[in-house]
Amino acid sequence: MRTLLRPVLADVLLAILLTVLTVVTLVGQPGAPAPVALVLAALSVAPVALRQVAPVLTMLVMIAAVGLASLLGYGDLPSNGIGLLVAMFSVATLRSRRVAAAMFATTSAVLVLMFASMLDVVVWSQLAQSALILAGAWVLGEGTQRWARRTKQLAESAARAVADERVRIARELHDILAHHMSVISLQAGLAEYVLESDGPTARKAIGTVADTGREAMLEMRRLLDVLRVDRDEEPDLRPQPGLEMLDELIARTRTAGPAVTVVVSGAARSLPPGPDLCAYRMVQESLTNVLKHAGTGGAQVALEYGPHTLTIRVTDDGPAVRGYHEGHGIRGMRERASLYGGVLTAGPRSSGGFVVSLRLPLAEQ
Structure with missing residues (x-):
């Protein structure tokens, strides 16, 4: 006011x-x-x-x-x-x-x-002069209106960019925390269960908890370094995870219980950083859901490198899913895929379990 x-x-x-x-x-x-x-x-x-x-x-x-x-x-x-x-x-x-x-x-x-x-x-010269002065005020006013409209559009664009960035950061935090905390929770529960009866298994589970916690902290630091205003300290400039770290992700998931197999078909190739992170996060989120909902059942990660597309399919043989409702994780994966021209589908299988499929376009080589 x-x-x-x-x-x-x-x-x-x-x-x-x-x-x-x-x-x-x-x-x-x-x-x-x-x-x-x-x-x-x-x-x-x-x-x-x-x-x-x-x-x-x-x-x-x-x-x-x-x-x-x-x-x-x-x-x-x-x-x-x-x-x-x-x-x-x-x-x-x-x-x-x-x-x-x-x-x-x-x-x-x-x-x-x-x-x-x-x-x-x-006196037409005087009249023309007066009309020109009046026209000048008109032109100046219309220019001011265009400038104000442009300024408003830039402000709205900046607001949308801030909102999009918040969504991206929230998605990254969800992907990082959901996976690592699921592994930590399962391994901590296993260690507590076998602490007195099976010491080596308990120690291995505790070691997995420590390693997973350190990796979660590392990924969180990478993300938060981008947001830091104080630049007195050098940020962690190591690249974001991609499919080259898939073996570590699979190994960490296996330690939590599920038997995960990997199948690769076609000529594997490197992806640009954005799609590479998208593919990694899709597998990470899918395996997190396997840990949450499929128990210790088996899961498969299939990568198919085609001439123009990369298709990743994560399936599990968990119990039949009834009353399926899409959660934030699936929606986040779909939004991330759409940023890079990809298509993601997810849903329960008729034979039981769940399947998540991602199709990403590949650059010509």
Whole structure:
């Protein structure tokens, strides 16, 4: 509310200043001005106070005051027409081009009437000069409107970019935490279960918990280094994970219980960093869901390198899924895939278990 009042207050002060100067100028001329002349002169500038609230009405009042003053023979434009220029600028800034054109035409007609009433012959050079000045106010106002529109579009674009970045960061955090915490939870439970009966298995499980925790912290640090404002410390510039780290991901998942097999067909090739991270996160999220929902059943990760596409399919032989509802993880994978022109499908299998399939386009080689 306060930000809206400030421009209006400035307009009110401008209107008061212009009105006082106009009246003082008329009073200072030889001969006492008629009261009607003073009122019309004031009306030619005072409505500036409402130029941002009702720009068209403001300009119409000013045009009527100037036109009536000319018809009554009160001489030249009050305040040299500065009120009309401000009004023309305001209409061009706040209203459409069609409305501004109508106001310009109306004002031009009044100017012709004024010059005709003052002189026996219209001096076209003076009329053209006045029209050009008025047109300049129109062009300046329309340019200001375009600039304001452009500024608003840039602000909206920046807001969308911030929102998209928040979604991306949330997706990365989900992928990192969901997988590693699932492994940690399962291994901690296993260690507690066999702590007294099977010491070596318990130690191995505790070691897996430690390794997984360190890896989660490392990936979190990589992500948070990008967001740090304080750059006194050198950020971790190691690349994000990709399919070259798939073996480590599979091994870590196997330690949590499920028997995971990997099948690769076609000529394997490297991917750009974005699609490579997308493919890795898809497998990571899918195996996390296997840990959560399929228990210790088997799972398969199949990578098929075609001439133009890479297809990754993660399946498990867990129990039949009933009442399936897509969660945040699946939606996040689908959104990530769409960023790189990929298509992701997911759903329960008729024979039991679940399947997630990702198809990513590959660059020509």
